[in-house]
Amino acid sequence: MPLVLMLHPREHYDMADLPDELAAELGVLSAHIVRHVQALPHISRAHVYRIGDGGAHLHIWFFARPEGQTQLRGSWMPVWDDLLPEYPADVAEADAAIVADALVASIGGRRSAAGDSPHD
Helix, strand or coil: CCCEEEECCCCCCCHHHCCHHHHHHHHHHHHHHHHHHHCCCCEEEEEEEECCCCCCCCCEEEEEEECCCHHHCCCCHHHHHHHCCCCCHHHHHHHHHHHHHHHHHHHCCCCCCCCCCCCC
16 A cells, blocks of 8 residues: 554553543544545545454554555455555655644644654
8 A cells, every 4th residue: 555554542542442532532633634645646545444353552544545546445455455566665655744744734743753652
């Protein structure tokens, strides 16, 4: 996939025990991330998944479906990610930076550098 992003709370929560304030923030953040991913010129859709049965930490995944690849529609898109040729890392990193900067501009906060601890 051209872009795969993950969103998770800093504290360990699962979806069922996420406090209402963080649940509301999750909805707003998710909507903004989807808007910014879909604004990339070569992306036609952002798929959103909650994956992690039995995990003690909520992870929300965003997969960008490339424009013109309708065969990737539906819930099997994460499986396709393992089968497709590797996407150029420099393009994926540039796209992630564009989305992160757009998210900061639209919602606030700060952007972490690649490789930063997810708890920073």
